[in-house]
Amino acid sequence: MADLVSAPPDLRDAAGYATSLAAALTDPSSPLPGFRGPEASTTELRVEHGRALLAELHIQGWNRYGWPVEAGGLGGGARHRAAFYDELSRAGIPAPEQNVILETIGPPILRFGPDLAARFLPACLRGEESWAQGFSEPEAGSDLAALRCRASREGPDGDFVVNGQKTWTTLGHLATRIALLCRTGSTESRHRGLSMLLVDLDSPGVTVRPIRMSTGTNETAEVFFTDVRVRADRVIGEVGQGWAIAMYLLQYERGMYAWMRQAVLFGLLGQLAEQVPAGARENGATRRALGEARLATAALRARSGVTVRRLADGETVGPDASADKLLLSRAEQTVLDVARRVLGPMFVLDPGAEAERWRSTWFYTRAASIYGGSAEIQRGILADRVLMLPGENDR
Ligand SMILES: Cc1cc2nc3c(=O)[nH]c(=O)nc-3n(C[C@H](O)[C@H](O)[C@H](O)COP(=O)(O)OP(=O)(O)OC[C@H]3O[C@@H](n4cnc5c(N)ncnc54)[C@H](O)[C@@H]3O)c2cc1C
Structure with missing residues (x-):
């Protein structure tokens, strides 16, 4: 990946970039804080929000860090992109929905089809097109x-x-x-x-x-x-070469996506803490459940952070990314199960948009142990290719 020779020195490493981005996302004279708020209720509205946000970020250059100059970026790598998702979440700005796929397909296209990346990736960064x-x-x-x-x-x-x-x-x-x-x-x-x-x-x-x-x-x-x-x-x-590219891609689909979601889950845990009904705040079981959800999310962050660093350093993560995927599904489902318990009757009965968002997020987390490769398949990969356990017929 091209280095950041044209970027200001304080943005060349991901930590400096994160600090400056955090300031930009909360700068009252910028349009960016206007993108704050809960996720929109429909996929179409979320993608629309993503398009507008990407267009604005692109004007200021923030979402071009982490992508090579030849593909419309400003240089840097996976660390910059990871900092980007963290800071958006910290500022309460929903990440562009379409970046879930960009983070999955972008790296393999850059690696195996750089001409295609140069032709089409810049429009993704501008929010003008998205991939599947x-x-x-x-x-x-x-x-x-x-x-x-x-x-x-x-x-x-x-x-x-x-x-x-x-x-x-x-x-x-x-x-x-x-x-x-x-x-x-x-x-x-x-x-x-x-x-x-x-x-x-x-x-x-x-x-x-x-x-x-x-x-x-x-x-x-x-x-x-x-x-x-x-x-x-x-x-x-x-x-x-399709299979080799698919295997390369899965490292990002499992590892980088896990990182993106830990940022979102920490945001949800913050919202949940504010919405715990007054009577439940001191309840031991509620506190324990919230603590367990936070632990599951912290484990996801720690593990996917390692993966992001390895990807940024050009290492092959390969089957190890299955551990990220398992921790992802556990954290997703634990956080939303706790939300369902803690919010009590409001979770099921409240007709308002806020309750509807919790319900719909809960439903989507049920798919977390299926998409990107099911939990059973991830366990099989870890058993066979990471832990090298004997197969059933070898016992
Ligand atoms: C919300 C969502 C989004 C998705 N997005 C995409 C996308 O963008 N692009 C895309 O290509 N796909 C996508 N998928 C598809 C996803 O990758 C598949 O659903 C997943 O890989 C499982 O495949 P399957 O549904 O055919 O189930 P099957 O392969 O039929 O599996 C059915 C069940 O059998 C189990 N099973 C199967 N084989 C084994 C085995 N060898 N050992 C143990 N258990 C086994 C599975 O764990 C599962 O429980 C998405 C799925 C969902 C739910």
Whole structure:
């Protein structure tokens, strides 16, 4: 990643950047404090808020730190981006929703498809476009190597024609492009026959249908591809390199996302402490439950902080990121279970927007042990590839 030669010296390290960003986010003469407030109630409004916030941050340059100059950034790395999410949360400003996907797909595109990153990442930083991650299919989630969405080469230019379906695509109905993991080899080739393409979601033959979740909002989508033409220059990396890129990506999806969420969870714990009903404040069980939720979030912060440092230093985190993902699902579910208990009848019965937000966040945290790879799969990875435990047949 390019260094920060053009940045003021006090912003070149992440700690200095964090201090200056904190001041900017609370500067009353800036529009940035106007973005404070609770998360909007619908996905569409959250993405809209993200667009406006990114546009404003971009004018001042704050969200360009952590991304290379060649891709529209100002240099720096994962430490700058981690400080960015921490400071937004500390200032009470919801992070741009679309950055969840940018943090997942941005690093692999920078590494394996720098030309594509240079073409399209700057518009993400300006808030003008957002991306989606097209991995899962109805018959291929945990077993990703079984995916069937096919990209066949056709014509003299070696362009692709894509046919198939993706599902559970986060923010798919609001995205501009999708990083599509698809089959370019035979079905039997499993993970060796996969490639990754960056496909425009407004291409002829693409149909996107939002999926309404139990939260009541459209968090994910189904995406259908019927004879969709994709130019050969949209391959990320090489044809057949899809699995390696997906594995690189998962470190960010599990590690950097865990960091983003610890910042949000600490914010929620702060709000919860203010909303504990007066009679429950001195209750021992309530205090213990709040303490446990804080501990789970602190464990997530400590662990994902290590991962962010390793990623920033260019290390391969690989299967270790499964521990971050498990701590993430535990912290998400513990914090929101405690909120449900502590807020009492208000959590279930109150018709107001505040209670609705707690309920909807609680519902979404149920998915934390599924998205990004289920908890069972993460435990399997840790057992096999980190702890090197014997398989069931080896005992
Ligand atoms: C809110 C949400 C957002 C998502 N966003 C995206 C996205 O943006 N892009 C994307 O591509 N996907 C996304 N997903 C999909 C997600 O990655 C998959 O749901 C997940 O990997 C599980 O796959 P599956 O749903 O097909 O379940 P399955 O693989 O069918 O698993 C069903 C159950 O069996 C268990 N199981 C399966 N195999 C094993 C095994 N070998 N050992 C032990 N247990 C096993 C699983 O743990 C699970 O409990 C999202 C999912 C959710 C819920």
